[in-house]
Amino acid sequence: MLRIHFTGEDLGRIRIATGPDPMWEMLMSLYRLRRRDSGVLLGPWLRESLPRVPATTRLLTALAPPVGYSVDFLTPAVGGGLGDRLEALRSTPLRQVTKDLREFDIQNPKRRLPVICRRELLAGESGAVGRLADAAHAYVDTVLGPFWERIWAQVSRDTARRSAVLVEGGWDALLSTLHPSARWEYPVLRLAFPVDQDLYLGGRGLLLQPSFFCRHAPTTFADPTLPPVLVHPIEHEPHWATPEVGPADGRPLAALIGPTRAVLLAALADGAATTGQLARRAGTTAPNASRHVASLREAALVSSHRHRNTTLHTVTKLGRALLEGRNVRLSA
Numbered sequence: 001m002l003r004i005h006f007t008g009e010d011l012g013r014i015r016i017a018t019g020p021d022p023m024w025e026m027l028m029s030l031y032r033l034r035r036r037d038s039g040v041l042l043g044p045w046l047r048e049s050l051p052r053v054p055a056t057t058r059l060l061t062a063l064a065p066p067v068g069y070s071v072d073f074l075t076p077a078v079g080g081g082l083g084d085r086l087e088a089l090r091s092t093p094l095r096q097v098t099k100d101l102r103e104f105d106i107q108n109p110k111r112r113l114p115v116i117c118r119r120e121l122l123a124g125e126s127g128a129v130g131r132l133a134d135a136a137h138a139y140v141d142t143v144l145g146p147f148w149e150r151i152w153a154q155v156s157r158d159t160a161r162r163s164a165v166l167v168e169g170g171w172d173a174l175l176s177t178l179h180p181s182a183r184w185e186y187p188v189l190r191l192a193f194p195v196d197q198d199l200y201l202g203g204r205g206l207l208l209q210p211s212f213f214c215r216h217a218p219t220t221f222a223d224p225t226l227p228p229v230l231v232h233p234i235e236h237e238p239h240w241a242t243p244e245v246g247p248a249d250g251r252p253l254a255a256l257i258g259p260t261r262a263v264l265l266a267a268l269a270d271g272a273a274t275t276g277q278l279a280r281r282a283g284t285t286a287p288n289a290s291r292h293v294a295s296l297r298e299a300a301l302v303s304s305h306r307h308r309n310t311t312l313h314t315v316t317k318l319g320r321a322l323l324e325g326r327n328v329r330l331s332a
Contacts, residue, residue: 002193002220004230005200006186011171013205016162020155021209022082022140023075023089024231027064028213029144030057034066040269040323042213044241049143056135062113063132069107069222071100074136077227082140089133094124103222107195150240151212158210158234161280178208178232179218180274180312191230192217201228210234235273235281238266253322257299260284261292265301268315269323275311 032042033053064070073096076088101121104113120128144151166174175184181192199220207229218232253262260282267273267281279289293313296302301319304311315323 002191003198004189007203009203010201010205015207016159017209020151020212023085024211025213026140027075028211030064031066032213041236045147052142054138054142057139059132059135062117065111069104071104072221072223073100086133086137090130092129097121154212154236154240155210180272199224204228261296264292265319272312272314
């Protein structure tokens with residue numbers, strides 16, 4: 001569990017990022033590439049991107065394993081565009097590189113960096129970090145570049161929605177709805193996290209960074225001295241990859257299970273969601289969404305489970321197969 005400790009001053013210094021951070025999207029998408037857990041939602045990106053992954057990406061994946069700790073310095077905490085972030089990466093102080101590599105060894109005891117990579121980084125060779133920055137640049141341009149406008153549009157949509165929540169309900173409402181696992185009781189925000197970690201803001205505030213490729217639990221830096229940031233998943237539009245395609249594309253599925261249920265099922269391709277979140281995505285009321293979800297659950301297309309005081313819904317293998325249009329065999 002991640003516990004973020006606020007002061008009154010921190011609440012006044014919370015910021016919502018206005019767009020995606022290319023370095024965080026790079027890191028999160030590297031996880032998606034290797035875990036192959038993109039499913040229906042990110043399938044179009046994965047299929048198109050795999051053949052284009054540059055060979056130099058192996059320099060990045062060595063420092064960012066699919067499971068476990070990834071070095072903090074790959075995602076510099078600076079503003080500006082991609083160029084500013086790449087320059088910050090090139091200028092990473094040797095003390096931070098050394099600190100992050102030490103943490104890498106502690107948290108990933110069964111994983112070893114290539115000897116040459118480790119030796120060059122620890123020696124402070126400017127060319128070593130420079131090659132990482134070049135690899136990051138090539139990856140962002142080649143793998144994320146063709147989708148960047150759509151990534152930006154999805155993140156901006158999520159930012160606008162959360163800003164509206166802030167205006168209507170204040171910080172309490174925003175922090176409580178950041179993620180299905182979010183539990184906000186001043187002064188602590190608790191979130192699902194792969195390890196047990198405490199982050200004390202101490203008046204520094206917090207940057208809320210929505211991420212297109214972040215799929216499950218939110219994430220943050222392991223180093224508590226770095227500028228505080230919380231990278232969290234967004235709510236994608238189900239057909240984000242083909243925005244030019246109109247609603248008529250959903251008609252076959254809608255004709256089979258009904259338009260509202262089709263929208264709800266497609267929304268769950270993004271991952272677990274609460275009844276309230278599904279209702280907002282479908283533009284209906286929570287009670288109506290609950291009734292439709294119950295029907296989908298009876299048809300074995302959706303599964304539901306309790307998480308503390310909330311019910312989380314996920315799409316089943318059968319439901320995912322239906323979304324993908326695959327032939328499925330139903331048992332009597």
